[in-house]
Amino acid sequence: MVERDPSPPGLRASSRTQLRRKRERDRSDWDTVTSILDEGLLCHVGFADATGTYVVPMAYARVGDVLYLHGAAGNRTLRALAAGAQACVTVTLLDGLVLSRSAFHHSVNYRSVMLLGQATPVVDEDEQRAVATALLDHLVPGRSKDARPPVSSELRSTLMLKLPLEEGSAKVRTGPPADDPEDMELGIWAGEIPVRLVADPPVPDPGLHDGVATPTYATDPRRPGWTGGH
Amino acid sequence: MVERDPSPPGLRASSRTQLRRKRERDRSDWDTVTSILDEGLLCHVGFADATGTYVVPMAYARVGDVLYLHGAAGNRTLRALAAGAQACVTVTLLDGLVLSRSAFHHSVNYRSVMLLGQATPVVDEDEQRAVATALLDHLVPGRSKDARPPVSSELRSTLMLKLPLEEGSAKVRTGPPADDPEDMELGIWAGEIPVRLVADPPVPDPGLHDGVATPTYATDPRRPGWTGGH
Numbered sequence A, B: 001m002v003e004r005d006p007s008p009p010g011l012r013a014s015s016r017t018q019l020r021r022k023r024e025r026d027r028s029d030w031d032t033v034t035s036i037l038d039e040g041l042l043c044h045v046g047f048a049d050a051t052g053t054y055v056v057p058m059a060y061a062r063v064g065d066v067l068y069l070h071g072a073a074g075n076r077t078l079r080a081l082a083a084g085a086q087a088c089v090t091v092t093l094l095d096g097l098v099l100s101r102s103a104f105h106h107s108v109n110y111r112s113v114m115l116l117g118q119a120t121p122v123v124d125e126d127e128q129r130a131v132a133t134a135l136l137d138h139l140v141p142g143r144s145k146d147a148r149p150p151v152s153s154e155l156r157s158t159l160m161l162k163l164p165l166e167e168g169s170a171k172v173r174t175g176p177p178a179d180d181p182e183d184m185e186l187g188i189w190a191g192e193i194p195v196r197l198v199a200d201p202p203v204p205d206p207g208l209h210d211g212v213a214t215p216t217y218a219t220d221p222r223r224p225g226w227t228g229g230h
Helices: A030-039 A076-082 A125-139 A152-156 B030-039 B076-082 B125-139 B152-156
Strands: A042-049 A052-063 A066-072 A087-099 A107-117 A158-164 A167-173 A191-199 B042-049 B052-063 B066-072 B087-099 B107-117 B158-164 B167-173 B191-199
Touching: A030 A052, A030 A087, A030 A107, A030 A167, A042 A066, A042 A076, A042 B042, A042 B052, A042 B087, A052 A076, A052 A125, A052 B042, A052 B087, A052 B107, A066 A076, A066 A125, A076 A158, A087 A158, A087 B042, A087 B052, A107 A158, A107 B052, A125 A152, A125 A158, A152 A158, B030 B052, B030 B087, B030 B107, B030 B167, B042 B066, B042 B076, B052 B076, B052 B125, B066 B076, B066 B125, B076 B158, B087 B158, B107 B158, B125 B152, B125 B158, B152 B158
Parallel strands: none
Antiparallel strands: A042 A052, A042 A087, A052 A066, A066 A158, A087 A107, A087 A191, A107 A167, A191 B191, B042 B052, B042 B087, B052 B066, B066 B158, B087 B107, B087 B191, B107 B167
């Protein structure tokens, strides 16, 4: 029998990522972290420079224990990170609205990952090509086999950064509201309203030529966590 | 004829929020900014302190030209902001996956607002109560009329902050992919896959007593931008 390597232990909690409140929401194990990152479509990237602190939405992709960011070579956020600013990358999935009897205990169900670290440029062209493939298949699994691959000039006008999945934490809230015992007898409806992201039927590009078939991954995208159907 | 006051002009672009690339995506007028903030459910709050830069997901609500944040009185992010750290609050709505013929031009359709500024505590109890109402009705319009209002001890254990809608920017991408002319003849499908957040049927709290009716706002939440239906 061949034993599989165990999964990495998960994100490393540091003094700056250790949850200090609601520790029951801490889920920084490897499977939880990667499933959140793989289901998410956008991350929010934070950095600080001499002018201020900024939070910018970005696409991303995970490959193994690395998170990749990319954008135009002149992108201010990516340039600041490449120049040494510490990165904080947060991915949040919203799963439900939680309505408690009391105003005080209203909440949301969610899954989130926060990664801290130093992002560094991807300079090897083979790695850049692999990242381009990963970015496409993160957006829509299967897309990379169809899209016209990047040429060298496109890669040169792109800045790709890598951030290791090392320091950070994941938080998850699930389940019903948590009212105080003395509120349980109130005749007020309480519960969860689940929410999810769904895909609607694809809209072909107006310039699409007749006879180009619509791929299955566009009519029925099978992203991680997506249940399918419109 | 009574003339209505014109809407505020929108967010003030500063040297640190002026878009420097893709300026055609700049939509910092008042109606766009407020419609994005009112449709969003979570914001991502960035701040920096001596230990690093952080991005944290949070609920919020807008009232007029003020964005309100709240959390437990011990919440690290809120305490850092209240102590003077500059806030960056970003709200992003994902509208579609944009598949171009080339790998290079893949994108997403989205609407986002980034606000910068100084958040300050809400100390007046009447304002705190109004904020609690706004937070409930932001989550699910109509909820505030049913929920048990906060008592003074709950307000004291909550930290509420206000951030003016002043400095910032909004960005919007819509429409089809933008392939290079030389790629238009490739026999590769291209287009947009629209995505949206939908609500599933509500899940009553297991402790709910018989006879408590499920409110319409739970079976059919009418949040801004939500089209309804499951």
